[in-house]
Each structure stands twice: as structure tokens, then as C-alpha cells.
């Protein structure tokens with residue numbers, strides 16, 4: 352089965368095989384794996400040993416986003432969150448429920464966040480301490496320029512938390528070059544192509560120490576994780592960490608981040624062009640289409656039914672999401688994971704056949 356959802360992604364059999372062992376978390380052999388994983392994450396983030404730390408947290412993206420907000424944004428203080436889509440909504444809710452004050456900055460659906468608008472919003476309200484930015488908005492496929500937005504945050508003298516959950520390992524990230532960053536966060540099951548169960552934050556060590564004690568949560572306090580010096584705090588998902596380490600071997604063998612991004616971009620463009628050839632309409636124009644996920648408008652044919660389409664595709668060996676996160680009806684296809692442009696061509700052919708099977712003749716967009 353080809354899993355074309357933007358996480359958890361299609362993984363290699365060698366990565367899945369790393370689960371098939373019993374592990375004692377305190378065992379020296381596993382402790383070395385744990386430490387090595389954190390060193391490798393720090394290197395991919397562009398962190399400087401001794402100045403930055405990679406911090407593991409069991410769970411997924413939402414857990415580590417909440418942990419970053421709790422650790423760095425003081426209780427009752429404001430965090431500016433541009434409305435990129437589905438995942439900015441998550442960040443807004445996580446901030447509010449943690450007792451921080453989200454300040455919502457409207458961004459037009461399907462458009463990138465304008466760094467100048469961020470700068471102006473920060474100048475207009477000096478009580479905002481942080482900006483919470485989604486880097487790759489998995490709801491639409493739009494990439495938000497974390498470097499240019501970070502520069503605006505830096506000029507305004509504020510701090511930034513980046514949700515890089517669907518970006519890390521593919522899109523550029525250099526925490527040492529972006530001094531305004533308090534945290535970059537991601538999870539194991541997206542562009543690193545490992546299995547779900549653990550998430551990571553990369554943070555400046557001096558900021559972690561300054562912010563110790565304000566999280567209002569023991570389990571979600573990144574400062575507390577730092578004090579454990581790369582030793583597991585509570586029972587870690589040890590098999591998931593072992594599989595993550597194995598996935599990083601394949602990341603290195605591929606040549607690292609840039610070749611991985613090139614493969615994902617080729618996947619996305621192959622799929623995008625294939626959809627246009629089938630008479631379907633991508634949700635984003637080509638110049639705003641990112642490499643992580645491609646969203647396609649639901650066809651106008653009255654016979655359209657997303658679950659029927661998903662079922663007809665699954666019978667052909669391709670599994671996509673049975674929901675969408677855009678304001679108008681669509682279906683979404685992940686271009687990340689252990690997959691190639693050939694797989695995307697196979698998916699396009701399967702979609703053509705599935706559309707015919709469920710009786711779709713009018714393929715133009717229902718709500719263009």
C-alpha cells in the first residue's frame with residue numbers, strides 16, 4: 352500500500368523492522384542510540400553543540416507545540432499567530448488552553464504570511480512577546496518563509512516559535528543563524544520518514560535556562576527535559592527512537608536535506624502536472640505550491656463523494672486522507688515519505704481509474 356498522507360508517511364521496511372526488539376531504556380546500548388538521535392537532530396537543525404539543545408518529547412506534533420508555548424511564552428502573555436490554516440488553528444487553541452493569549456493575525460487562505468505585516472503587528476502592540484509561525488502549512492500546501500518572518504521578528508526584538516512539523520528534514524532550517532528562535536519543533540513521522548510516537552524541539556540553551564519553571568506543566572516543560580542531559584526522563588518510546596535512528600541512516604545515505612527536498616519537489620510537481628493532465632484543478636496556483644502536500648479541488652460532478660473515491664483508490668493500492676482542511680471541498684495528497692516520482696505517476700493512474708469507477712465525468716473544480 353502506498354500511503355500518500357502527509358504523515359504518518361510511507362516508511363522503509365528496514366525502519367519498520369527496527370521496532371521488532373525488546374529494549375530496556377536504561378541499557379547502555381540504548382542510551383547511546385538516544386544520545387546519537389539527539390546529536391543528529393541538532394545537526395540537521397543547524398544547532399551549535401553547547402549553545403543549542405535537541406529535546407525529545409514522547410507524543411506528536413501537538414504535544415511539542417504546546418510544550419514550546421508553555422516553556423517560552425510566560426503565562427498570560429501574548430503570542431501572535433498568523434492564520435495559515437488548519438495548523439495555526441491548533442496553535443491558537445494550544446496557546447489559549449495553556450493560559451497564554453493568542454493574537455490572531457489574518458492571512459488570506461492559500462497565501463503566504465507577509466513578513467512586513469508581522470513586523471507592523473509587532474510594532475503596533477509591544478505587549479506581544481512571541482510569534483508562533485507554521486512553516487509548512489499542511490492544510491493547504493503553502494510554505495511560509497520562516498527566515499524572512501524571523502528577520503521581522505528579530506528587528507522587532509521579539510521571539511519566535513516555529514511549527515516545522517511537516518518541514519523539518521526537507522525545508523531549510525538553521526537555528527544558529529536565526530537568533531530570534533526560541534524553538535523549532537517537529538515530529539518523527541513526517542519528512543524524516545520514521546514512525547509516529549516521538550517529537551523534538553531544538554532550542555537555545557540559555558533561553559531554556561532563563562525560562563525554567565514557567566511552563567505550568569512538568570511533563571511539557573522543555574527546560575526540565577534539558578536538565579536530564581540526554582537521558583530519558585520518563586519511559587521513552589524506545590522502539591520508536593530506534594526506528595527513528597534507522598530512518599536517519601537513510602536520510603544520511605540520501606545525502607541529507609537538500610536531496611530529500613529535491614525528491615519531494617519532484618514528487619509534488621509530477622503529481623501536480625498529472626492532476627492537470629487528468630482535467631482536475633490543483634487548489635494552489637503553481638507559484639504558491641509547496642513540495643510537501645498537493646491539494647486538489649473536488650470535481651464539480653454531482654457523483655463526487657470523497658469516501659467513495661478514497662475506497663476506490665485504496666482498492667488500487669493507494670491510500671489518501673478521507674478529509675480535507677481547505678475552506679472549499681478538496682482532497683489532499685502527501686508527497687513526502689519513502690516514495691518517488693514513479694510512485695506519484697502510479698497514483699495519478701490509479702486516480703484516473705478510481706474517478707471513472709465512481710462515475711465522475713465532470714472533473715473541473717466544484718468551487719474554483
Ligand SMILES: *Cc1c(COP(=O)(O)O)cnc(C)c1O
Pocket residue numbers: 358410411412413414438441485487488489514515516517538
Ligand atoms: C502533522 C502536523 C501537526 C500535528 O502533528 P500531530 O503529530 O498530529 O500532533 C502540526 N503541525 C503541522 C504543520 C503538521 O503537519
